Amino acid sequence: MAETYxxxxxxxxxxxxxxxxxxxxxxxxxxxxxxxxxxIRGQLSATDMIIWELASEFDFINLINDGRDVHDSESRTKST
Known part of the structure; x- marks a missing residue:
């Protein structure tokens, strides 16, 4: 139960x-x-890295990919 929590x-x-x-x-x-x-781009990049690290460590990749495309921010960052 503690692990689920x-x-x-x-x-x-x-x-x-x-x-x-x-x-x-x-x-x-x-x-x-x-x-x-x-x-702001630096903060966005750091936030993306933290999100990916947590998601991969705890197997939450599906949470990121379900309607929330992390690569979308990378394309915006490069085009801005």
Missing amino acids: RKSKIEHYLERLLIRKQGLIRQLEMAGLEQSCEF
Whole structure:
């Protein structure tokens, strides 16, 4: 039971990271934040790395791939 509880907590943390990631993507698209784009891209890249590490370590790859394409942020980062 404790293992299930811990895995559930990690899953919720991963979901919060995905929400933060979406917030960073929105910031990249906002007018007026052009001066901060490099910093935001760095945060986005670091967040992606943490998400992938957690997902692969705890077998949550399906959570990321179910409607939440992590590579989408990479393509936006490169095109911005």
